[in-house]
Amino acid sequence: MKVSLFTTCLTDTFLPRVAVATVRLLRHLGCEVDFPVGQTCCGQMYFNSGYHQQAKRVGRTMLEVFSESEYVVCPSASCVAMIRDYYEELFENESELQGRVKELIGKTFELTEFLDGVLKVDFSQYRLEGIGRVTYHHGCHNRGLGQKAEQVIGLIQAIAGLEYLEPEKMDQCCGFGGAFAVKMEGISASLASDKSRCLAATGADRVVINEGGCWLQIAGYSHREGVAVRPLHIAELLAESLGLMDGEDGL
C-alpha cells in the first residue's frame, strides 16, 4: 500500500521525531511511504481566523502535492479535519479544483484512523513492549473526526508493561484553538491550566497527544508550570514499543 506522509507544518518544524516514528511504523506495517517535499501547511490557521483568501493560497499547494498519492496519512487530527470538513467550502468557487478536493478528502486519514480503519492492524498480534505510566488527551478534533477515545486507549493498552491512567475531563478542550490561544489568552490559559491539572493528577509520566495544536498548548503550558507529564505521540509510542526508535529519547 502506498502512503504519502502529510507531516503538517507544526510537526515538521517542532516534532520531527513524530514524523520519523510515523514513517517507521507505517513501513514496519508493510506500507511504502513517501514524503512529497512540496508540502507545507493545510491553511487551517488562516481559515479558522477568517482569512480565507490566504487559506486558499496555502491549501492549493496541498491539492497539487498529493494529487498522485494513493493514501495521505497525517499524524495530526485538526489538519485532517480541515481538509475533510472545510476544503469543499474553501474551494467552492473554484469549480476546476472540485475534483481534486473530493479526491483528497477521500484519501486523507489521520494516523490512528488509518491504522484502524484502512490497515486494520490488530496490535494484539504484535509483541509491544513499553515501560511507564501513560495518560491520554483526546483532542477535540480527534473527537470531531468521529474517533472514539477508547480506540486510541485500546492501542495504548495493547502495549505490554504500560499502565494506562484515565484523566478527568478527557473530552474538554485544552484551550488551544489556533489564534484563539493568543486572542483570548486569559480563557485559553485557564483551560490549559484545567487540562494540565487533570493530566498531572493521574500520576502518569507521559501523555499521548495526537494533535499538533493541543501539543503546542499542553507542552508549552506544562513546561512553563513545571508539570511533569510530558507529551508523546501515539506513533512514537507504537514505534518505540516495536523497537523502531533506537531508544533515543525513549520512555
Added chain:
Amino acid sequence: MIHPGHSFEQAIEEALGDSSLQTSLNTHLVRRSQVARESLLELGEPDRISGLAQRIKQYSVRHLDELLVRFCDRFEGLGGVVHWAADGDEAKRIIVEIAVQHGCKRCVKSKSMVSEEIELNGALIAAGIETVETDLGEFIIQLSNDRPSHIVTPMIHKTRAEVGRLFQEKLGTHYTEDPEELTQIARRYLREKFHQGDLGITGVNFAVAETGSLCLVTNEGNGRMVSSVPRVHIALMGMEKVIGTMRDLGVLFKVFVRSAVGTRLTVYTTIISGPRGQVGVDGPEHLHVVILNNRRSDVLASRHLDLLGCLRCGACLNVCPVYRKIGGHAYGSVYSGPIGAAETPLLAGMASGMETLPELCSLCGACLESCPVKIDLPRDLIGLRNVFVEEGRGPVWMRWAVGFSAWFLSGPRRFRLAQGVGRFVLGRMGQGGWVRRLRFYGSRWTASRDFPVPARESFRELWKASEGEL
C-alpha cells in the same frame, strides 16, 4: 443588542477572577450536560433522532414563508389576532397598544428570550403597566435589576445566599438559603400577581402551522398561569418558531426538553389553540400573537440560515469550554454561548464592536455535538470571522502579517526559509528548547505558556539528508 458600554476584555477578566461564578459554572454545567446526554441516549442512537430533528428544522426554516401564512390562517380561524413586527420597536409599540386598548394595567410575564432581545419590560413599565416576571429565575433577575446569563437558567451566576439576601431586602422576608423556602416565598408573592394580572405575556417555544397552535414549555407552571388567568394573552415569537405539524412537534419536543433540562418531559406543556370559548371554557378572552422579524429575514437570506433552527435549549452553552469559563454576561448580549456568539452579530446587523463575539470560541466542536438539531456552529463562527476580515475590520498590521506569513507557507522553499529563520531567532531567545518571553503579539502566548524552539533539524531536512531512508 450588545449592552451599551460593554467591554469584552474587562468582562472576561472579571469573570475569570470571580471565584463564586467559577464554582457555579463548574458545578452546574458539567452535570447539566451529562444528564442531557444521558437522557438523549434513552431515545436510541442520538445522531438518528437529532438528524431527524435537524431535517424538520431545516425544512421549516426553508419553508418559513408558507408555514407562517398557514399558521396565521389557522390562528385567526381559532379567534386569535396576528400582528407582524419588523423590529423590536414596532413589536413594543404593538404590545403596548394592545395593552392600552384592553385597559390592562398589570402584566405577568413568563420567560421569553425574545422579550429580552427587544427589551420589552422597559417599554411596558414606561407605559404605566406594572410588569412582573414569573419564572423564578427571571423573577430573581428582575428583582435584582440584573441580566439573564443563560438561555434556560437565567440566574446560573447567582448563589442561594445572594437570593436569600435579595428576598430579605426586596420582599421583606426573613433570611434563608433553603431553596425550598426561597421557592415558597416567591410562590406566595407571585400567586397574588397571577390573580391580579390582566395581561399575560409569554414567548413561544413552537408554533404549529397545521393547527394554528402555540406550544409553551415550562417547569414551574407559570407559563400556563400567565396564558390562562389574565383576560388578555399576548404571545411574542420570533418568526423562526413556526413548524409544520404536530408530528414535527413530537420529535422536536423530545429532543428539546432532554437537551435543555435532561428530563423526558417538562412539568407543564401547554398547547394553546385559540382564546376562551372556541374549544373550552379556559383561557384568555383575547389572544394575540406578535411575530417578530428583527433581522431574522437577513439571517434567512444568508448562508447562516440554519441558525434560525435553534430551539433555545441551551445545550451548546452547557458544553462550551469558553462559556464554562466566562459565563453569559461576558458576551455582553442577550444570547450568549456559541449560539449567541454566532447569532448576535447577525441579529444586530454586524455592527461594529461585534467582531469579538465569533472569537469567543476555540472551535472545539462540542456545541455541534450537543445540538439537538445539529447546527454547525463552528462553521458559522468561522464564516462570521471571514465576513469581518473581508470587511477590513481588525488591525492593519495583522492583515499584513497574515498575508506575509501565508506567502511563506505557500511554497516549500519559502517554508524552509521561514523554518530556518524561526529556528535562528527563537534559538537565540530560548533556553533548553523553550522561549520564555516573546515580544509584541507573541507576548500573549508567553504570558502563560512557553514557546518551543524549532527542532535542530526539521523533518524535511531529516528526510532529505537520509534520502528517505529514515
